[in-house]
Amino acid sequence: MTDPESPYAAIYAVVQRIPPGRxxxxxxxxxxxxxxxxxxxxxxxxxxxLRQSVVPWWRVINRSGRISNVYAADxxxxxxxxxxxxxxxTYLIDLDRFLWxxxxxx
DNA sequence: TGTGTGACAAGCC
DNA sequence: AGGCTTGCCACAC
Numbered sequence: 001m002t003d004p005e006s007p008y009a010a011i012y013a014v015v016q017r018i019p020p021g022r023x024x025x026x027x028x029x030x031x032x033x034x035x036x037x038x039x040x041x042x043x044x045x046x047x048x049x050l051r052q053s054v055v056p057w058w059r060v061i062n063r064s065g066r067i068s069n070v071y072a073a074d075x076x077x078x079x080x081x082x083x084x085x086x087x088x089x090t091y092l093i094d095l096d097r098f099l100w101x102x103x104x105x106x
Numbered sequence: 107t108g109t110g111t112g113a114c115a116a117g118c119c
Numbered sequence: 120a121g122g123c124t125t126g127c128c129a130c131a132c
Binding site: 007008035037038039040041044045 | 126127128129130
C-alpha cells in the first residue's frame with residue numbers, strides 16, 4: 001500500500017466496506033475491487049495487513065466458507081465470533097447467513 | 107532478470 | 120458430491 005493507484009488500495013477499501021457481523025469471500029472482494037478472478041492478490045494483500053488492525057481482514061474467508069489462514073486462523077475465528085459470526089470448530093462459516101453480497105451498501 | 111510460491115477461484119473428471 | 124488441474128498477479132530468493 002505504497003501507492004493509492006495500486007490494486008491493493010482497492011482491496012483494502014472493499015474489505016473496509018464489509019459490515020460488522022458479516023463475511024466476504026476472496027473472489028467477491030476481488031471482483032468488487034476491480035480484479036475479477038484475482039482472488040490470490042486479495043489473500044496476498046491481506047497477508048500484509050496482519051500487523052495493521054485498520055482493516056477487518058478477518059472478515060474475508062475462502063470460497064468454501066472456511067478460514068484458510070494458517071498464520072492466524074485462531075485469532076481470526078475469535079474475532080469473527082466477537083463480531084457475531086457463527087464459526088464452527090472446524091473454522092466453517094455459514095455463507096448462506098453471513099456472506100455479504102456487497103449490495104447492502106454501495 | 108528469471109523461477110517459484112501463495113490467506114484462492116472456477117472448470118473438468 | 121468431491122478431488123484434481125489450470126490461470127491469475129505480486130513478491131521473495
